[in-house]
Amino acid sequence: MHECPSCGSEYGYDDGVAYNCPECGHVWTEESLKEAEIKDAVGNVLSTGDDVTLITDVKLGKDTIKRGTKAKGIRILDEPHNGHDIDGKVDKFGSIYLKSSIVKKL
Secondary structure, rough: OOOOOOOOOOEEEEEOOOOOOOOOOOOOOOOHHOOOOOOOOOOOOOOOOOEEOHHHHEEEOEEEEEEOOEEEEEEEEEEEEEEEEEEEEOOOOOEEEEEEHEEEEE
C-alpha cells in the first residue's frame, strides 16, 4: 500500500503503471512526486500541514498581511491558482492562497 499524496489515504495501490487512490481517484507516479515538490523562498521542501511565515507584506484589498505573519497548516494545491501554489490559514484573514516564493518554512 502507498499513501496518497492528495488525500493521505493509506489504500493507494500500484497497477503496474502508476499508483492509484481508491478513495479520491488521484493517480501518481514516483516521477510526478519529484516534479511536484514545492519549495519555499529559501529552498526548503514544503508539505501539506507545514506552518510557514510570510517574508514580505501581502496586500489584500485595503488590508495588508504583514511580513512575519504565520500561515498555519498549509495545503499544497494540486493545480496552482494564478501562480498561488499553497493554501494556508492566517489569523484574522482565514484561508488564503499564497505563493511558495513568499513564505519560509518554520
